[in-house]
Amino acid sequence: MIYRKFGNTGEMISALGFGCMRFPEYEKDGKKFVDIEKTDEMIAEAYKLGVNYFDSAPYYCNKNSEAALGHGVKAFRDKILLSTKFPGEGAEQPGMYRRRLETSLANLDTDHVDFYHFWGISRKYFDEVMIPCGLLEEARKAKEEGLIRHISFSFHDEPSAIKHIIDGSEERGVPMESMLVQYNLLDRSNEEMLTYAQSKGLGTVAMGPVGGGRLSAPTELYAKLTGGASIPTYELAFKFVLGNPDLNCALSGMQTLDMVKQNAALASKAEGFSKEEWEKLGSAMEDLKKFSELYCTGCKYCQPCPAGIEIPAIFNMYTYHNVYGLTGHAQHMFDEYVKKGGKLHADCKNCGFCEKKCPQHLQIRELLQKVEAVFNK
Ligand code: SF4
Ligand code: SF4
Known part of the structure; x- marks a missing residue:
């Protein structure tokens, strides 16, 4: 495993981080549970292979x-870095920050969190909630008491808001120490801000660098982009993110033991892209920007749709087709979805819920029509 200096936090972080949002689950009496046996095995394997950053959220x-996660890391808790998040809604109520932190500590079965993030914040939230409600002050107190070791944020807004948040926190004497942002070969909008964050001493973590680990099929994408020999898209996506010297850790939402092994192997290879290769690839990637109007991260904030339309699943099929060139596979997925009675744009009730919730500001209804037209040809 490759380790990198994590900003000025004093930590060395593994190039691969474990995103704990897709643990294997099972259903019982209509309720979903995490499969603890499988999850324990995956976490132990990741630790054995050198992963030291584990990121969860309530x-x-x-x-x-x-x-x-708390269960899985119990035997080696002190050897790893635990990260979780403070959900911002309702934060105006006095004591909410502390109550939520205590709940997370109890869930994780630990006496401290290494990185506690203000979750998915925006410039507006920073100015209108975090500052007036004294949340930075709450974080400072929790840090002084040893309940959290580092103050962090994750983010959904225009890239310039990152600078606003970093500078605004610093001016108030409670500097942010790390940040978690969207960054991958399809979405480089935060690239400049990664450089800024590093210059200010923040550690940087990218979420979704390998499409949630779903891209394992080899394609000609790399060859198409660079004229070089083909490498799997999956590997390309990972190497691209880790090729950025301003990025410390790529967080992958791993779902299986194989995925853990595969990702850890990639993050352990000494040879990444050279700066020249990375830049060449970067400029070739500009060509892919035309697809970004349908850049769905699979976050599922648009769910549940009252009409039952599985929006992220449908958009994922489109990405397979349109960006990665896996058209046959994408068409098969769509046909299966329809065969199983999956709902489509024709079922939409026009409630607007999905578009209000989408952090990528996608025009979901319009895009559904566009995607379906491609698969219904
Ligand atoms: S607008 Fe349509 S697609 Fe969006 S949540 Fe409502 S019913 Fe579902
Ligand atoms: S909320 Fe937007 S980005 Fe997230 S899954 Fe739905 S469509 Fe995709």
Whole structure:
């Protein structure tokens, strides 16, 4: 495993981080549970292969992720870095920050969190909630008491808001120490801000660098982009993110033991892209920008759709086709979806819920029509 200096936090972080949002689950009496046996095995394997950063959040895996993670790392808790998040809604109520932190500590079965993130914040939230409600001050107190070791944020807004948040926290004497942002070969909008964050001493983590680990099929994408010999898209995506010297850790939402092994192997290869290769690839990637109007991260905030339309699943099929060139596979997935009675745009009730919730600001209804037209040809 390759380790990198994690900003000025004093930590060395593994190039691969374990995103704990897709643990294997099973259903019982209509409720979903994390499969603890499988999850323990995956976490232990990741640790054995050198992963030292594990990132959870209170709502992941039907609110079971933190507890499953705490269980999985119990035997080596002090050897790894635990990260979780403060959900911002309702934060105006006095004491909410502390109550939520204590709940996370109890779920994780630990006395401290190494990185506690303000979750998915925006410039507006920073200015209108975090500052007036004294949340930075709450974080500082929790840090002084040893309940959290580092103050962090994750983010959904225009890239310039990152600078606003970093500078605004620093001016108030509670500097951010690390950040978690969207960054991958399809979405480089935060690239400049990664450089800024590093210059200010923040550690940087990318979420979704390998499409949630779903891209394992070899394609000609790399060859198409660079004229070089083909490498699997999956490997390309990973190497691209880790090729950025301003990025410390690529977080992958791993679902299986194989995925853990595969990702860890990639993050352990000494040879990444050279700066020249990385830049060449970067400029070739500009060509893919035309697809970004349908860049769905699979976050599922648009779910549940009252009409039952599985929006992220449908958009994922489109990405397979349109970006990665796996058209046959994508068409098969779509046909299967329809065969099983999957709902489509024709079932839409026009409630607008999905578009209000989508952090990528996708025009979901319009895009559904566009995608379906491609597969219904
Ligand atoms: S607008 Fe349509 S697709 Fe979006 S949540 Fe409502 S019913 Fe579902
Ligand atoms: S909320 Fe937007 S980005 Fe997230 S899964 Fe739905 S469509 Fe995709």
